[in-house]
Amino acid sequence: MPWRSPRKLLFLCAGLDLVAMGFAALLLNLLHGPNLLQPSWLVFVVGITYVLFSWLLGGYTLLRWPWLRLRLVIQRLLITGFATLSSLILLGWMLDFDRYSFILLDRIVLLELLGLQTVFALFIRLILRIISRSLSKPVWQLMAAPHHQIDVLREWQRNPFVRPPKLLNPRKLTNSSSLDSPVLRRPFSLAVAHDIDLSDHQRNQIGTLRSQGVVVTTIEDLAQRQLERIPPRLLPEEWLDLSDLPWTNELSFQRKLKRTADVALAMPMLLISMPIFLILSFAIWLEDRGPILYVQKRTGWMGQSFDLFKLRTMRVAGANAATPWTTKGDLRVTNVGAWMRRTRLDELPQLINVLRGEMSLIGPRPEQPRLDDQLAEQIPHYRKRYWMLPGLSGWAQVCGPAYPSTIDESELKLSYDLYYLRNWNLSLDLLILAKTFKTLLKFRGV
Template sequence: MHWRKPRRLLFLCASLDLSACLILAALLDQTRRTDLLGQPRWLIAFALLYLLFGWLFGTYTVLRWPWLRLRLVILRLMITALATMLVVALMDWLFNLPVGLYLSHRSTQTFLLGSLTVWALLVRLGLRWLGRHSPQRDWGLMATPHEAPAILREWQRTPFAVTPRVLTPAGHAFPPGGVVLGSDLRLAPDQEHQLQILGDNGVPITTVIELAERELERLPPALLPADWLSQADIPWSDTFSVQRQLKRVADVVVAVLLLVVCLPVMLLAALLIWLEDRGSVFYVQERSGWMGHTFRLLKLRTMTRADPNAPASWTLPGDCRITRVGQLLRRVRLDELPQLINVLKGDMSLIGPRPERPEFEAELEIHIPHYRKRYWMRPGLSGWAQVCAPYAASLEEAELKLSYDLYYLHNWSTALDLLILIKTIKIILKAGGR
């Protein structure tokens, strides 16, 4: 899976942090006569709490941001340590933890978290240094004059991606680190011969579509040929596949559990919506779903009651139609909870491309190639586009989100769904909704 490779470093860093916590606990047992290793459940819980806050506050994603300033890295690590200490103190205050629990002692926490912060900083600085000084593959791009600017633009708008350099006829004599072939390129016999020589010498040769999947983790629709992908080529096509059946079972089970757990929250949100303007609590809207069939999508109302005859329009950041309660619900995505009913009905899945309003589709189909292919899977509450791209409020942003939807369509798997679920939880905990 393309998306796994860049995240291996994050898992390595988390493993080093966990190992450091256990080593420091053993060191503390030897020097201060504590017995942290004799209380393994509490020690593991403490370490996992530290890792959780580190993940939440972005101390692992800094590995993918080499330009992030040192003081911001230190700040994130300090916030992680402080949050861990505050939660332990809160647990001690609420449940009156036993005196014999060494992790409840302030001096023990200070030593462990202080040492962990120094260790984590050194690990991140070391891994970032290795990343900056490790050899980067120098991709050379062979594409038509019409296609090359579009390819370069897609790489330039994506963080972490190294933009390929366009190969000129004079530059073909110098073998690059790898050659990328544009979709519209038609090779002359001498070019085919030159590429064969490069391939025989071990120079990687790939297509722009394969490289986009690997480096951008999306598939820009403007770069895809007209005949790209048929329904038979997608992992979802086999109706009786184990993964597809598991996805539906997971949808139903998780949706039922979430409805039961979140019912008090939904009732409270509904009350706040009604108290603000005495209007309707729910908002029902036509959306396009599986194979373009429309269905009635349920949401908690977050905007003022609109004129039913008003034309459809994008929701912009800071939109004046969003109510005060609606702003809060949107930030933590609680307005989407009623869509769990749509999941149970089979209109939607938990994970998949977000359903769009039919009023927008005519324009989007005209300007964005391959747009209808996003409906070859059931729409979802969350998706690859939702966790990787900002909320779409323009044609350009809709095209960007479609590139993530097409990647998900082509690479769907249970593991990718789990990654999207984890990233969605992080967005909710950080109140990062729109």
Template sequence: MSWRRPRRLLFLCALLDLASIWPAAALADRRLGSSLLNHPIWLLCFGAAYLFLGWLLGSYTVLRWPDLRLPSVLRRLLTTSAVTLMAVILVRWAFNLPVSFSLGHRSTLILLLLPMTLWSLVLRLLFRRLSEGSHWQLVVPEASCEHVAMEWRRQDLAAQPRVVSPDRWPSRLWPRRSHLEGVALANDLELGEEQRQHLGSLKASGLPVTNLEALAAHQLERLPPALLPEDWLSYAAIPWSDEFGMQRKLKRVADVGMALALLLLSAPLLLLLAMLIWLEDRGPVLYRQERSGWMGGTFLLLKLRTMVVAPPDAPATWTIPGDRRITRIGSLLRPSRLDELPQLINVLRGEMSLIGPRPERPELEQELEAAIPHYRKRHWMPPGLSGWAQVCAPYAASLEEAELKLSYDLYYVRNWSTVLDLLILFKTIKTVLKVAGR
């Protein structure tokens, strides 16, 4: 799957971070006379906590920054180490572990974390140095150059591609060939005989040559609709179309099981939030709104109300940052997305899934469908409580942002799998824990 490729470097970095725990433990044992190496299970648990907190606090996403600044990287790594230190001390106190538990001593932890932090810093700087200077070259029609370049600039990649038109290619390629990662061509490109021969020589030399859609999926992890041909994708070509496939059945079983469990676990919280919403303005607790579902069908979506009660004939409008319609309780619920908990009932009814494109209002979709190509294809998957667009982009407050979110939805529809759903689930948990929504 294309979504896995950009993360290989992150996985490798995480594995090397984990490997550093044994040399660091050997150093601590030698200097302090502790016995960390005699407790490999505890060391693995400690390493897992270090990796999880590093992921939560963003010490791995720095590898994808366009501008890697040493103070920023060091600050994230030191924060990760400090939180790990406090977490281990808290666990020792909570479970009343014996004094002989050397991993719980502050001096041991500090001596363990210092070399691990230094090693993590060196790894990130080394990986960035190895990738510096390399880039892809995108060959697209002259009229599309600026738009294609803008789509890649949106992503803040560490290495931005060079976008050229056919009449300037391959003359601009050769001076930088030693740093060239590959060439991607637009689908509707017409090449001359000399250019086709040059393309063949690039393939023969082992240089990756692909199309623009494949590179967008690989680097951007989304599929900008404006870059896709009119006949792009049929329903029969997507993984979800296999009605009797095991992944599709597993998704429904997981939806029902997890929705029931989450409803039971969150019931006390839902009661508390309902009381707070009612106390603020004595208005209704739940908000019901018609949304578009699978294959364009409609259903009533449930949410905890986060805005003032609107008149029944109020027109549909975008929600913007600092929107005055948002209540005080709503301003707390929306960033953590706790207002969406009642949609677990929609999941149990079969109207939604836990993971999928977010359902939109039909009246807004008419405008979006007229302005954005391939918009209706997002309905080929059941709508979800969370989705690829939700964990990768903020709420859409304009037509341009809606197009950006659609690019993530199209990517999800094209590449859906159980493993991708799990990735979205983990990223959703991270968003909730960091209160990183909007």
């Protein structure tokens, strides 16, 4: 699946970090004696803690920025080391590890260990950056209609991690001698837009390139590989049919598995979150003595509307008041509501929607029917986002704008929803859950 490729480097680096942590512990063992590694599982705990904080604080994200300044790389690694040190000291104090005389958890030893680990981690990342830079990746050449080229380049410019494709004039494929041109002699791959009008001879030339080992694909596939989203304006009108999706069948195993997972996770999550719900409810009522819950009509499966439940984060409006898009710094948001939006705790009551079968834990976020009608008129393929149950979190929520407030941002959000629709599987849902957890811990709800 195309979504896995950008994460291979992350898992490789995380594995090397664990190996480096073990090597650093062995070096300190020579200095402090054999008791340092007793019990041996403590080294693994320290290593996993370091990997977790490196993931949360961008220690692996920087691998996708081979041109990132060295100063910023060192800064992130130092912050990761400090966060790991602080959390382990706090954990040791809470669990009273002093009575066990764990040498590895001594503050000085921990400082030495994480200092060595920071040096090793920097070395690992520099080596991976050098390898990443030295690998010659084929240049993507793109053939698209003139009116389409601006849309294509704009979508790639939104992603700083990838190089935009080079535009290739179809006339370069007209003559067989053009295959030996400087442009085509270099390693390259070819993406063809759906609206390009090619002659039979040009199609034969593309077939010749394919037989010579050149990767030839569609612009949709290229967007999935590089952008991890599918921009709707780059797709043909007849793109994707409802019958192409396996989970539209009520007897589908994938659909039943997803529903089973929703219920199995939502029930304990709702029970565990009840104390938090009660505390937040009291805080909401205490601020302005208004209602605690906010109920709003949203669009669900196949366009059917349902009542969505949220903890109220805005000031009480009149019964017939308009409900425009929420913007950053919106004055309607209460003090308690602003904090809940950052942590997304205002979404907790939607676990009830999940149990009722109106939503899933993972899926496109539901929108207001009034806004849906407006967006469907201006954005192609918009209605297709409701070919799956709406979700509490989704690919667009962890990758795109949290609260889109313009047509352009809504179209960007839809591109992630279409990617999820096209590539859904259990692994992608687990990835979204992990990224949602990371978003919550970093207070990036808005």
